[in-house]
Amino acid sequence: MAELATDEILAARERYNQSIAIAVNKKRSLWFPYLVLALLLVLPALQLIGNFNYVIHLTLFTACYVVMASGWNILGGFTGYISLGHNVFFAIGGYFAGMIFARLDISTIIIAPLAGLVAAVIGYCIGLVTLRVRGPSFIISSLALVMIFRIVFENWEFIGGAAGLALPVNDLPVQWAKLPYYYAFIVMAAIAVWVSYKIKHSKFGLGLRAISKDEIKAESSGINTRLYKVLAFAVSAFFVGMAGAVWGEYLTYIRPNIFLIILISVNMVLMCVLGGKGTIAGPVIGAILIIAFNELFVATLGASEINVLATGLIMMLTLIFFPLGIVGTLAKHGKLPQFLNWD
Amino acid sequence: MTLLIQTLILGIALGGVYALMGSGLSLIFGVMRIVNLAHPSLIMIGAYVAYWPFRLSNIEPMFMLPVAAIILACIGAILYRLVFEREARSAKYSEMTVLLTFALAMVVEGMLGTAFTNTQRITSPDYATEAFFLADIFIPKGQLYASIISIIIISALALFLKYSRLGYAIRATTENREAAELLGVNVNRVGLISFAIGLALAGAAGALVSFIFSFFPSKHWEWIVILMSLVVLGGMGSILGTVIGAFLLSAVAALVGTYFGATWSTLTFFIALFVVLLVRPQGLFGEKPELA
Numbered sequence: 345m346a347e348l349a350t351d352e353i354l355a356a357r358e359r360y361n362q363s364i365a366i367a368v369n370k371k372r373s374l375w376f377p378y379l380v381l382a383l384l385l386v387l388p389a390l391q392l393i394g395n396f397n398y399v400i401h402l403t404l405f406t407a408c409y410v411v412m413a414s415g416w417n418i419l420g421g422f423t424g425y426i427s428l429g430h431n432v433f434f435a436i437g438g439y440f441a442g443m444i445f446a447r448l449d450i451s452t453i454i455i456a457p458l459a460g461l462v463a464a465v466i467g468y469c470i471g472l473v474t475l476r477v478r479g480p481s482f483i484i485s486s487l488a489l490v491m492i493f494r495i496v497f498e499n500w501e502f503i504g505g506a507a508g509l510a511l512p513v514n515d516l517p518v519q520w521a522k523l524p525y526y527y528a529f530i531v532m533a534a535i536a537v538w539v540s541y542k543i544k545h546s547k548f549g550l551g552l553r554a555i556s557k558d559e560i561k562a563e564s565s566g567i568n569t570r571l572y573k574v575l576a577f578a579v580s581a582f583f584v585g586m587a588g589a590v591w592g593e594y595l596t597y598i599r600p601n602i603f604l605i606i607l608i609s610v611n612m613v614l615m616c617v618l619g620g621k622g623t624i625a626g627p628v629i630g631a632i633l634i635i636a637f638n639e640l641f642v643a644t645l646g647a648s649e650i651n652v653l654a655t656g657l658i659m660m661l662t663l664i665f666f667p668l669g670i671v672g673t674l675a676k677h678g679k680l681p682q683f684l685n686w687d
Numbered sequence: 688m689t690l691l692i693q694t695l696i697l698g699i700a701l702g703g704v705y706a707l708m709g710s711g712l713s714l715i716f717g718v719m720r721i722v723n724l725a726h727p728s729l730i731m732i733g734a735y736v737a738y739w740p741f742r743l744s745n746i747e748p749m750f751m752l753p754v755a756a757i758i759l760a761c762i763g764a765i766l767y768r769l770v771f772e773r774e775a776r777s778a779k780y781s782e783m784t785v786l787l788t789f790a791l792a793m794v795v796e797g798m799l800g801t802a803f804t805n806t807q808r809i810t811s812p813d814y815a816t817e818a819f820f821l822a823d824i825f826i827p828k829g830q831l832y833a834s835i836i837s838i839i840i841i842s843a844l845a846l847f848l849k850y851s852r853l854g855y856a857i858r859a860t861t862e863n864r865e866a867a868e869l870l871g872v873n874v875n876r877v878g879l880i881s882f883a884i885g886l887a888l889a890g891a892a893g894a895l896v897s898f899i900f901s902f903f904p905s906k907h908w909e910w911i912v913i914l915m916s917l918v919v920l921g922g923m924g925s926i927l928g929t930v931i932g933a934f935l936l937s938a939v940a941a942l943v944g945t946y947f948g949a950t951w952s953t954l955t956f957f958i959a960l961f962v963v964l965l966v967r968p969q970g971l972f973g974e975k976p977e978l979a
Contacts (some may be wrong), residue, residue, distance in 0.1 A: 495953065
């Protein structure tokens with residue numbers, strides 16, 4: 345008799361879970377990201393009717409930051425470990441692929457996954473050490489990491505020291521010169537968003553979110569928190585490293601003060617915070633908004649110092665008034681438009 | 688041997704200034720649980736307050752020390768009311784304020800950069816380039832004076848914390864916020880006052896820094912890690928710990944600078960911060976792992 349009751353309860357629970365899953369599915373609108381992706385893939389056709397290199401550059405730049413912010417989001421958003429030092433992996437990826445490109449002449453677009461892997465391995469090792477502390481300690485240790493890498497990179501003669509390395513320019517006509525990098529970044533951005541979606545909806549992602557809520561409870565309910573967060577660190581380092589690899593060739597030079605400036609890691613953090621930490625659409629929206637703001641400030645006000653001021657102000661205002669970010673705040677009030685609900 | 692002693696003296700002479708720079712950071716963390724990443728950028732404001740009168744009408748930077756302290760105390764009170772008070776009850780407060788003060792640091796850097804450009808500045812009163820000589824060893828006057836003034840200010844702060852009524856309240860809040868509140872301490876007012884005091888220390892440090900280091904608005908990123916390293920080494924919230932950490936690290940950094948080259952001298956602070964956070968996050972004098 346007792347057994348029969350359990351079976352019924354289990355079946356009822358199963359049905360209930362499925363009904364929830366269907367309800368969530370209805371609110372999602374996965375057609376929208378696919379539409380955006382399709383539009384982005386045909387965007388370079390504009391070059392046939394005129395010179396739209398600026399549009400291409402801005403889209404590419406945004407896509408680059410989408411890769412990085414989505415990568416950062418896996419550690420900072422899902423797991424709740426805020427790192428201000430992720431540009432270290434940007435630099436590692438950029439330098440690894442850049443050095444191979446300069447010496448062996450293999451395009452960084454081919455090397456990018458390998459560069460990402462190198463960044464991930466280094467990230468794994470760094471994570472083993474730094475993820476032992478959490479909260480403010482972790483944030484401060486990540487800042488120290490940037491400073492250490494900056495000094496090392498600036499004094500390592502083999503990779504060019506502070507002056508950096510110039511990389512060869514590709515020989516495509518100027519109209520099409522940006523296209524390989526454009527497609528590389530669009531594909532990487534799509535992969536980054538897709539992977540973070542997959543992670544969020546896996547057991548691994550569930551574990552990460554449990555860690556961000558309460559690490560001790562997560563540990564006591566059987567999650568291998570140490571392994572989970574170090575893996576999250578490695579995955580996020582992978583994407584940031586991959587973006588760095590292609591970015592170096594796109595700029596045609598690699599130098600510590602391009603990769604290892606604090607503004608790059610701030611941008612990653614700010615995009616996720618503004619868009620909504622821990623959501624899939626958040627980093628994408630954040631990247632679009634921040635790049636648009638930056639471009640607006642540089643175009644209208646000119647000075648880069650004002651850019652720093654504006655970035656800081658946006659970050660402060662977001663943190664004070666919308667700590668959940670755009671997507672998070674809208675979702676909390678049930679006003680998230682369907683086409684932004686990618687979770 | 689002379690080189691060793693000379694290096695140690697140069698390191699220790701800088702230690703006092705570092706101690707003053709770090710003590711405000713430590714006080715604010717102790718009372719408010721705010722990791723004030725904007726501290727060095729506010730020190731920078733103090734440095735500019737001392738710089739312009741010197742540049743324009745040759746006013747002694749040390750005379751501007753109280754002025755810088757008062758200006759920054761006012762900024763601190765306003766910032767506390769506008770930004771930090773409203774967050775004080777939220778969960779993950781400490782982590783949140785790290786990002787907030789980080790953003791604040793960028794705002795200050797941007798403002799200073801827009802107003803004064805990123806040119807390197809330094810005030811150069813006569814004593815900044817002179818030195819006392821003891822046999823073969825020289826002690827630069829500027830650093831010596833600055834260290835002495837720093838130690839006086841920190842001692843005054845320690846006496847104030849130890850013997851005044853407000854000092855009791857501040858220490859009680861540092862030790863246990865809830866218990867202090869239960870016993871009738873107005874923790875919000877204590878927070879406001881200690882934030883203002885912390886920033887006044889930053890202003891005073893800024894005036895002293897103006898004739899020791901050359902400064903420009905974006906230099907504070909380097910200072911933040913230096914300051915965090917000595918505050919974390921001493922134990923966040925412990926002012927005595929900060930002073931000891933400051934002398935220890937600046938002596939070690941001077942030694943590294945002499946024997947391995949000046950580039951690696953700053954690296955000492957960064958690596959020290961990294962190692963201390965991971966090996967003993969509560970620092971030398973911290974009682975419990977507050978930050979971990």
